[in-house]
Amino acid sequence: MSGLRYALWGVLPYAVLVLFAAGTVWRFRHDRFGVTTRSSQLHESRLLSVGGPLFHYGLLFVIAGHVIGLVVPERVTEDLRVPESLYRANALLVGGVAGAATVAGLAVLVARRLRVRAVRRASDRTDRALYPILATVLLAGLAATLLAPAGDYDYRLGVSVWFRSVFLLHPNVGAISGAPLLYQAHALLGLALFALWPFSRLVHAFAAPVAYPFRAYVVYRSRNVRRRPFA
Amino acid sequence: MAAGRGRRRVMAQIAMVMNLDKCIGCHTCSVTCKQVWTNRAGTEYAWFNNVETRPGQGYPRGHEDQDRWKGGWRLSHGRLVPRSGGRARRLTRLFANPEMPGLEDYYEPWTYDYDNLISAPLGDDVPTARPRSLIDGRPTAVAWGPNWDDDLGGGPDHVAGDPVLRAVGDKVKQEFEQAYMFYLPRICEHCLNPTCVAVCPSGALYKRIEDGIVLVDQDRCRGWRMCVSGCPYKKVYFNHQSGKAEKCTLCYPRIEAGQPTVCSETCVGRLRYLGVILYDPDLVGEAARTPDEKDLYRAQLGCFLDPDDPAVAADAEADGIPRSWIDAARRSPVHALISRYRLALPLHPEYRTMPMVWYVPPLSPIVEAIGESGHDGEDAGNLFGAIDALRIPVEYLAGLFTAGDTGPVRESLRRLAAMRAYMRRVNLGEPRDPAIARDAGMEPADLEDMYRLLALAKYDERYVVPTAYAPGAGDGDTAAGCGLDAPGGPGMGGDPIGAFHAPPAPRDGESPLRGRVNLLNWNGGGRPAGLFPPRGAAE
Numbered sequence: 001m002s003g004l005r006y007a008l009w010g011v012l013p014y015a016v017l018v019l020f021a022a023g024t025v026w027r028f029r030h031d032r033f034g035v036t037t038r039s040s041q042l043h044e045s046r047l048l049s050v051g052g053p054l055f056h057y058g059l060l061f062v063i064a065g066h067v068i069g070l071v072v073p074e075r076v077t078e079d080l081r082v083p084e085s086l087y088r089a090n091a092l093l094v095g096g097v098a099g100a101a102t103v104a105g106l107a108v109l110v111a112r113r114l115r116v117r118a119v120r121r122a123s124d125r126t127d128r129a130l131y132p133i134l135a136t137v138l139l140a141g142l143a144a145t146l147l148a149p150a151g152d153y154d155y156r157l158g159v160s161v162w163f164r165s166v167f168l169l170h171p172n173v174g175a176i177s178g179a180p181l182l183y184q185a186h187a188l189l190g191l192a193l194f195a196l197w198p199f200s201r202l203v204h205a206f207a208a209p210v211a212y213p214f215r216a217y218v219v220y221r222s223r224n225v226r227r228r229p230f231a
Numbered sequence: 232m233a234a235g236r237g238r239r240r241v242m243a244q245i246a247m248v249m250n251l252d253k254c255i256g257c258h259t260c261s262v263t264c265k266q267v268w269t270n271r272a273g274t275e276y277a278w279f280n281n282v283e284t285r286p287g288q289g290y291p292r293g294h295e296d297q298d299r300w301k302g303g304w305r306l307s308h309g310r311l312v313p314r315s316g317g318r319a320r321r322l323t324r325l326f327a328n329p330e331m332p333g334l335e336d337y338y339e340p341w342t343y344d345y346d347n348l349i350s351a352p353l354g355d356d357v358p359t360a361r362p363r364s365l366i367d368g369r370p371t372a373v374a375w376g377p378n379w380d381d382d383l384g385g386g387p388d389h390v391a392g393d394p395v396l397r398a399v400g401d402k403v404k405q406e407f408e409q410a411y412m413f414y415l416p417r418i419c420e421h422c423l424n425p426t427c428v429a430v431c432p433s434g435a436l437y438k439r440i441e442d443g444i445v446l447v448d449q450d451r452c453r454g455w456r457m458c459v460s461g462c463p464y465k466k467v468y469f470n471h472q473s474g475k476a477e478k479c480t481l482c483y484p485r486i487e488a489g490q491p492t493v494c495s496e497t498c499v500g501r502l503r504y505l506g507v508i509l510y511d512p513d514l515v516g517e518a519a520r521t522p523d524e525k526d527l528y529r530a531q532l533g534c535f536l537d538p539d540d541p542a543v544a545a546d547a548e549a550d551g552i553p554r555s556w557i558d559a560a561r562r563s564p565v566h567a568l569i570s571r572y573r574l575a576l577p578l579h580p581e582y583r584t585m586p587m588v589w590y591v592p593p594l595s596p597i598v599e600a601i602g603e604s605g606h607d608g609e610d611a612g613n614l615f616g617a618i619d620a621l622r623i624p625v626e627y628l629a630g631l632f633t634a635g636d637t638g639p640v641r642e643s644l645r646r647l648a649a650m651r652a653y654m655r656r657v658n659l660g661e662p663r664d665p666a667i668a669r670d671a672g673m674e675p676a677d678l679e680d681m682y683r684l685l686a687l688a689k690y691d692e693r694y695v696v697p698t699a700y701a702p703g704a705g706d707g708d709t710a711a712g713c714g715l716d717a718p719g720g721p722g723m724g725g726d727p728i729g730a731f732h733a734p735p736a737p738r739d740g741e742s743p744l745r746g747r748v749n750l751l752n753w754n755g756g757g758r759p760a761g762l763f764p765p766r767g768a769a770e
Contacts, residue, residue, distance in 0.1 A: 032450045033449060033450055033473070033475075035453065036452065036453050036454035036473070036474035036475055037453060037454040037455065037474060038454060038474040039454050039455075039456055039469070039474060040471070041327065041328060041331055041333075041456060041469075042331070042333060042334050042469050042471050043333070043334060043366065043471065044333070045327070045331065045333050048327050049327040049329060050327075052326035052327040053326045053327055055326075056325075056326040057326070117367040117369065118334075118366045118367045121366070121367055121368065122471065204453060204454070207433065207453040209322065209325075209432030209433055209453075209455070211434070212318060212321075212322065212432040212433075212434070213318045213319065213322065215434060217311075217313075217428070217429035218424065218425065218428050218429055218438060219428050219431075219434050219436065219437040219438065220437060220438050220439075220440050221437040221438075221439060221440065221448075222439070222440045222441065223439050223440075223441050223442075223487075223699065224441075
């Protein structure tokens with residue numbers, strides 16, 4: 001049993017990290033052309049205009065919440081004199097609303113993908129793998145957030161400790177293997193998501209146009225620019 | 232003219248002029264363009280070149296209604312802002328673009344069940360090939376197409392959908408006896424101030440410094456779709472298979488080799504002109520910010536430079552524009568039609584994109600109208616007087632070409648009419664009448680030059696395209712690989728023999744590869760080395 005625990009929480013994260021990094025490099029080197037949103041708005045606009053923003057904006061808050069919850073140790077918020085009750089209320093309220101928005105947005109998007117024939121035909125194999133994982137990881141996370149007040153588990157003393165220890169190359173397997181199953185399932189599914197990331201449409205997250213607000217409107221380029229090699 | 236500023240900068244642009252008098256609406260340009268560029272999955276509905284019947288809705292339907300589609304620029308407190316919003320607003324609309332046309336605004340591409348014709352079981356009925364959607368594969372009822380209102384030029388449904396006509400309002404009657412129509416071929420405008428480039432969050436769209444061609448870098452495009460809605464002419468299309476934007480390339484591989492675009496080359500009416508325009512890039516922004524829309528045409532004219540001016544030529548050379556290009560600019564038919572004769576007018580200057588495909592307004596139906604009423608249709612006096620009583624209302628043309636200012640349209644039509652009246656006398660052996668030219672504010676020699684350019688329209692005079700150059704690089708030092716070789720792209724997949732644009736650009740089919748000849752590059756003339764095996768190598 002402890003062998004499985006070590007495999008899941010001590011070895012698997014590194015395998016996923018390596019796959020994630022190597023896969024991303026591979027994708028950018030061999031398939032720069034394929035890094036796109038693969039938007040289906042041309043086929044269907046009405047549902048997308050509801051589901052797309054709901055899902056993506058919700059997700060931005062969810063990601064921010066994960067950064068705060070996983071990266072910032074409990075000591076720091078204590079030093080900043082953030083009352084534990086306030087932290088938890090905030091996590092429940094903001095996290096709950098953001099999570100619910102994300103799940104609702106994804107529900108609209110998945111329904112659209114299944115019901116609108118043109119969109120369904122525009123889906124590929126990675127989409128069929130991605131959407132179930134994305135849906136279950138979101139539902140598990142939302143359930144964990146909403147059920148947190150009912151239990152007395154503090155993920156900041158368990159899951160978060162394990163998460164940071166992975167990046168310190170000294171994985172604290174015990175910190176997560178004691179967590180409720182819901183948290184463990186959420187973390188495992190999250191690992192699956194990162195493993196799939198470079199090979200699915202999720203890569204478009206790396207294409208976020210962060211530089212756009214800072215550039216001149218009209219772009220000029222010389223035809224003499226050497227093309228970077230594809231492979 | 233440039234006094235008070237630093238040294239004037241000069242840039243070159245390959246521009247096009249179309250003479251609408253000569254368009255017969257045969258769609259050869261559209262079909263040949265499609266065969267070359269968009270006969271691939273994902274671009275079935277994309278027409279880099281299309282020919283619209285005006286009045287009509289255009290393609291996609293009603294695309295000129297910028298209150299709805301928000302294409303082009305608007306003036307906000309004296310600053311230019313994309314009509315669809317500045318950078319921040321664009322980014323907030325990243326996850327669903329509210330101004331993006333749906334496939335229903337274009338049309339649902341379809342094919343036919345041809346297989347049914349030969350595989351249907353024996354029966355009493357003749358088997359039919361039913362239409363089938365290319366998007367979802369289901370049988371479909373064809374309800375709209377790329378040229379649904381072709382040749383209609385009216386009808387209450389279609390005319391009601393023409394945004395230009397709506398703007399002209401009651402002045403233009405749509406009674407049957409007064410019905411009129413003309414064709415408007417459209418490609419990408421390769422604007423001096425392109426909105427599609429401005430709204431691209433990834434910086435994938437760019438304007439080429441050397442020739443002004445606006446292109447999409449397929450490796451950089453991330454499918455945000457902003458360009459599709461940003462372009463007021465709706466000439467950027469979304470490839471729904473690759474998830475990338477694609478647009479008219481002005482056939483840059485051909486232009487670089489000094490050849491006209493496919494749409495020009497195959498134009499049956501010989502109505503297209505290609506040539507170099509020199510302009511001052513520092514004047515473009517100011518011109519695009521001209522407060523009154525009706526002044527935009529003149530403001531854009533003011534950006535263009537006279538290549539015969541030695542000072543302009545010297546500045547151009549200082550900016551790395553080769554002599555061959557300056558020379559081509561002097562012989563440019565586009566420069567002549569736009570600046571020298573003031574015949575050509577820009578399409579929708581009110582979008583403030585500074586478009587670079589201009590149009591000579593159509594005159595023919597006017598002449599017809601006068602002729603039918605028993606007067607001499609080509610008599611100068613009759614023509615000048617009749618320009619305001621034309622079949623195609625001047626107001627409608629002005630709605631297309633000058634943001635509603637009928638002055639420049641009237642002037643252009645007057646010059647065309649003067650050319651006809653003047654040349655008719657020449658052809659009938661009557662003495663030349665310089666008064667006709669003077670009435671239109673021209674010299675007789677100008678009218679004869681115009682006649683040569685517009686009526687005779689020799690190939691070499693219609694297309695004055697200098698071969699590409701690379702500033703700061705020696706000959707043959709061009710980039711490796713074909714820019715068209717993206718997966719699903721129109722290139723030849725990187726096969727060096729098959730690639731028709733594999734640098735260094737081969738001359739006359741000369742291939743750098745082991746003496747073999749790329750027949751796709753061969754213009755059919757001369758005898759390139761390697762066409763035949765070396766003598767004595769038979770055994």
